[in-house]
Amino acid sequence: MSRTARSGGRWFGRTAIIAAAFAGLVSSGARAQETFKLGIVTFLSGQAAESFGVPARHGADFIIEQLNRGQAPAPYNQVGFGGLRIEPVIIDENGGATKQVQELRNLYQRENVDAVVGYIGSGDCLAVAPVAEELKKFLILFDCGTPRIFEDASYKYVFRTAAHATQDNVALVRYMRSRNIAAASYSMINQDYAWGQDSRGDFMAAMAQLYPQAKAAADLLPAFGSGQYGTEISALGRAGSNVVYSSLWGGDLQAFILQGAPRGIFQRSQVVLSAADHVLQALGDKMPNGAIIGARGAYGLLAPDNALNRWFFPGYTQFRNGTYPVQASYRMAQALLGLKAAVEKAMAANGGRKPTPEQLAAAMENLSWETPGGLIQMRLGNGHQAIQDMAIGRTRYDAARRMVVVEDIQRFPAECVNPPANMRSLDWIKAGFPGARCD
Template structure:
């Protein structure tokens, strides 16, 4: 009987301990909100990732120091999509199933984003896109568990066409990467330019593979028909390389180049960047004058000893919107947070913004300016005379968005 009593007591103790461990694991899970970051860490996405991750880390440090969200700490788990859609989709599944992440943070590549958004829909987990910006994410590939805080390809293409149509140029050339981002942006640009300036003509279109490093074979083709202006969807290191290789051909004395002049690209190009080029950015910190941006820039610079690129600002803005929606919903359940997000106003680093209910697109426009040297920023050019082209002027009307979402022409 003594042995039976001892055995019974041991079993009770065992189950109590196991139960305590399980309860402890559940408690730990309940005390944190896990963010799964499907990042493009390697290859041409590395520079973007550096700023994105620095901003995510800064936000998490700040929010956790202030007590978290609903009393829960934030933590981030990173996986590298390597700019490959199939790998990105697999990483998203791993973050949801194995890492038990509550929400996803999107990648750099639009092609990867289009794969990740399907996984987010499958598992009913919210994903926010801060850098990848295919307009299809909000239209033909729209699903309710996504939202976007980066100006999409349509907003960018129509926005820069809107601005360039005011210039005297009538003959345009185009060069861009041969994948979703380039094609979407070019189609938006072409359509808006035709509407605003019917006598304008796109005389040459050149497509290059993503990651191309030698533009010498393409430059003569691009210039053969003497365009007065060149619009480009090249970005980052690719755009920087193109500019450096195009200078010896004298392109910038013959045609105006307009493209995405984000801070990382300007830093990489350095003094090789010509002055006086018309360009745009998604959120240049030096041109946004409000207390929130100033405070963020100081904290970011103090921590990282460099200025925040556009990618850092947008990643941070996405977390502002997400955490505000979680608080509003008082839940981490994605369905409840989706309802909180739709139409929600939030104070971003770019000022007061809202999420449009019909396509979960934040009303974020583009910032257009002209490259110039500045004594405040050594080693690279910035843009001067910067003006914002607001989203409301250039995003798709709700009726058109709904038709595209429903698969109508």
């Protein structure tokens, strides 16, 4: 071989090494700049925004900031999602199901998001889930209460990271029974759409099991967002039931309490509210004392004393200048922490690369993870629907602290108030809660 050839060979070898090193630097730099683009959908306007949608947005803001800075506690202390910086694209849920279907398509097809976390309204969830499945795109439903999502359909790419409404109503009636609340008769006021109708059905079925002699009196289904309840309050007053049950939420719930309290219905009847924690700060001393309330999980003032809640509750409160987190904030947080766990599980099995929707769905199925509100387990809906522990308590306005507090809290294990995987919720209640483990 000639000297020129040998020299050229050495030059080529050195060049190849330099080129490879440069390529590695470019690859590393590109990876460092790579993001996980995340669509987030919640109510930013309308009557559901102030007490529910905006706290969910603030929960997302706090969690994403903490994750992107690598400041969340273990096991969530890796930056972003597996080193990928989270880039949120936030959409207003207000406007109805048809609008939300188009917005979801835009998120996937125009914004090119890697996943979507969203939806509070049960009607919106029922509308968007089939669209994500059609597009083969990953979707987490972080809230919405109707059990129908996974009881009436099966999905590969759609998950709900919070328990559905059955646990709210089973836990409420179990709490009433454990406190010997008199309930010879009960009246109900629920919104006339999927959430209100399903909540009503579950509550009535649970009452039939645990209060078999109780009679249903007034059964009211005002429209979502009606805001004026004079007629319904009069009907509740005439019924004179021992118990008044409601699954109203957001601005509807605030309006009902503000309009009903001066007319004495909360003094004459035990009020039982399945999703009321999120209005306590706004109502203050206008909230009736002794109301039995749920938070759709162990959230806010009903949250457990665990390491993640000792980080989340004060951190969010400081982040929001003294406003503490409520159920929507917690549900958004647990969705994002679950997504982080799934992304990192998928990346570990995929050479550290950003997962495809298929890989992400496989990682999320049957996943369990710890949250500020306790353990989340994807047990129902073929591993796509969560179950979780539940807490119920009573309200009292604390004048010294100038806030509503929740007392006499009882906690219910997930397996006590959620149906097993092989039964529909309503069938499980009507059968007498077979397999329930409440100890």
